[in-house]
Amino acid sequence: MFRKQRRLCIVLLLIVILVPITRLTRFLLFPAGDGKRVEIVELSRGRSLRAFAADLEARRIITSARLFVFYARMKGGDARLKAGPYQLDDGLRPGQILAKMIAGDVYLRLFALPQGYSSYQAAEMLEKRGIFTRESFLAACSDRTLLKEMGIDAPSAEGYLFPGSYNILPGRSEHDVVREMIKRQKEVLSGSIDGRARAKGLSMRELLVLASMVEKEAVLPQEKPLIAAVFRNRLKIGMRLQSDPTALYGVRAFAGKVSRDDILKPTPYNTYLIPGLPPGPIGNPGKDAMEAVLNPAAVPYLYFVARGDGSHHFSNDLASHNDAVNRYLKAPSTAPRGGAR
Structure with missing residues (x-):
């Protein structure tokens, strides 16, 4: 009887450990879509990572805000994110999104008006x-x-x-x-x-x-x-x-x-x-x-x-x-x- 209970506890423990890991692995390996959904998302100064991730999930760029925040903090990237507008699509994996934000690869559509131009x-x-x-x-x-x-x-x-x-x-x-x-x-x-x-x-x-x-x-x-x-x-x-x-x-x-x-x-x-x-x-x-x-x-x-x-x-x-x-x-x-x- 004791052995059965122990075996059950081990199985439950493995489930508790492996299911989240499997979910995280799947989250990191597979993007939310095929790259057709493109969004400009602003990470303004003072905006929390949690709020930004929730925005990404709402726009269907990622599948889980909670896992994105967990992964960013696990990688130590949450303190290194650069503020600015980012062009993101649902074909990017979470790691690629995080890398863009750490590098400050912000969206640029520059227009320069020269002096004197009418x-x-x-x-x-x-x-x-x-x-x-x-x-x-x-x-x-x-x-x-x-x-x-x-x-x-x-x-x-x-x-x-x-x-x-x-x-x-x-x-x-x-x-x-x-x-x-x-x-x-x-x-x-x-x-x-x-x-x-x-x-x-x-x-x-x-x-x-x-x-x-x-x-x-x-x-x-x-x-x-x-x-x-x-x-x-x-x-x-x-x-x-x-x-x-x-x-x-x-x-x-x-x-x-x-x-x-x-x-x-x-x-x-x-x-x-x-x-x-x-x-x-x-x-x-x-x-x-x-x-x-x-x-x-x-x-x-x-x-x-x-x-x-x-x-x-x-x-x-x-x-x-x-x-x-x-x-x-x-x-x-x-x-x-x-x-x-």
């Missing part, structure tokens, strides 16, 4: 990347409700889109991305820049307009204060700005050259035809362009022309400028950058 250029880049359509992104940029929410009293977010990198996760709308771009640009503006602009008699709109023009004209960073000086000097004496990129804004992308037809085309932004500043920014400037407008070089220049190597020749008077145009301008049908015709 909302039109941003929209075209996003469409080429297959993220948003051109029309939907531009619609978000001019959504009055969004602009009012973000405190922008303008017909579009042009000038308020921060030039930088963005990780655009699936599920994020055009409005979400525009909102983030505006928020980041406003963080730059809300520092010392806003107060210094007002102290120099510039409204935020005027600052962004001038900075966007400087961004479009300058190739070399060190020339931004010189180009800003030309525009500021012209404004002081009531001289038209005659900036090539303004003639093309909203028409086509500026590629460094304009034709005579371009500068004679009447648009609200064409500073060859309108006095003073255009009605709004022609791109989204970076901080260094804003700094150049706030601290232009102390020079008397009124003209500049591209040399063809990225740099510009600056002149005080029209006669000197015309000489420079004859020296550097090769295409006779092209108007000089920033100079009077």
Whole structure:
């Protein structure tokens, strides 16, 4: 009788030991599915491993949150997991999922907006990347409700889109991305820049307009204060700005050259035809362009022309400028950058 009881106890003990091990082994060896279910799962800072695992189980990426937590802690990985968004599918084994999270192999769908690029250029880049359509992104940029929410009293977010990198996760709308771009640009503006602009008699709109023009004209960073000086000097004496990129804004992308037809085309932004500043920014400037407008070089220049190597020749008077145009301008049908015709 005693032997039977002992034998039964051993069998029960083996069951208690082996069944969990078998379940764990099966859990680790076999994924939850065939890889067709793909999810972006966020492990935010401060989120517990248990909550993250429960999310994975709810999305059917793993079959057991409890076993995933047990395995992660057994491997000592729970303290080494990197926060961030992860692209996971149900064809991954739990060990592969854990390895991705320890390595910090986060999901990246990066979009970088270069300094000076307009909302039109941003929209075209996003469409080429297959993220948003051109029309939907531009619609978000001019959504009055969004602009009012973000405190922008303008017909579009042009000038308020921060030039930088963005990780655009699936599920994020055009409005979400525009909102983030505006928020980041406003963080730059809300520092010392806003107060210094007002102290120099510039409204935020005027600052962004001038900075966007400087961004479009300058190739070399060190020339931004010189180009800003030309525009500021012209404004002081009531001289038209005659900036090539303004003639093309909203028409086509500026590629460094304009034709005579371009500068004679009447648009609200064409500073060859309108006095003073255009009605709004022609791109989204970076901080260094804003700094150049706030601290232009102390020079008397009124003209500049591209040399063809990225740099510009600056002149005080029209006669000197015309000489420079004859020296550097090769295409006779092209108007000089920033100079009077």
